Amino acid sequence: MRVGGALADYGDPADLRPADLVGTWSNVDGGNLVFTADGRFTAVKLPYERFRDFLSHDFAGQVDGSGTWKLRSSQTGGPMNKVDLDFGQLADEPEARVGDSVDALVQDGKTYLVFFFVGDGGNSWRAYAKTPAPSGGGGGG
16 A cells, blocks of 8 residues: 555545455554454554553553454445454453454555554554465365
8 A cells, every 4th residue: 555645545445345354454564454254353463553542551562452343334325444343352451442443445456454543753554455365275076
């Protein structure tokens, strides 16, 4: 996902269905989000800046988590472009129950899940692209 100058063009809202979301979404930093058809997710190496307000001051580890997900629209009658995340577990912190969402955006024909946050250098984002499912694996006979 690219940034377009001072006024970044992050793409257009995606219109996801549950089957579109299910699978593994990865980013260049080694993070991933895994969504299952039963409405659960796991997350590895989430952007610390997005979740730091929910972590203890002495937290120094990797921000991983898990919980349940749900698709919704950011506007009435609009596309299903938000993935609500209800973290039952975040970074092994016992009190860090968090509700958050990630935006689903299309840019250059490809769908991304994007966390927006304010980092040390100002406004920032982290984009995840869907990892293709492995091919093959069929039973022969």
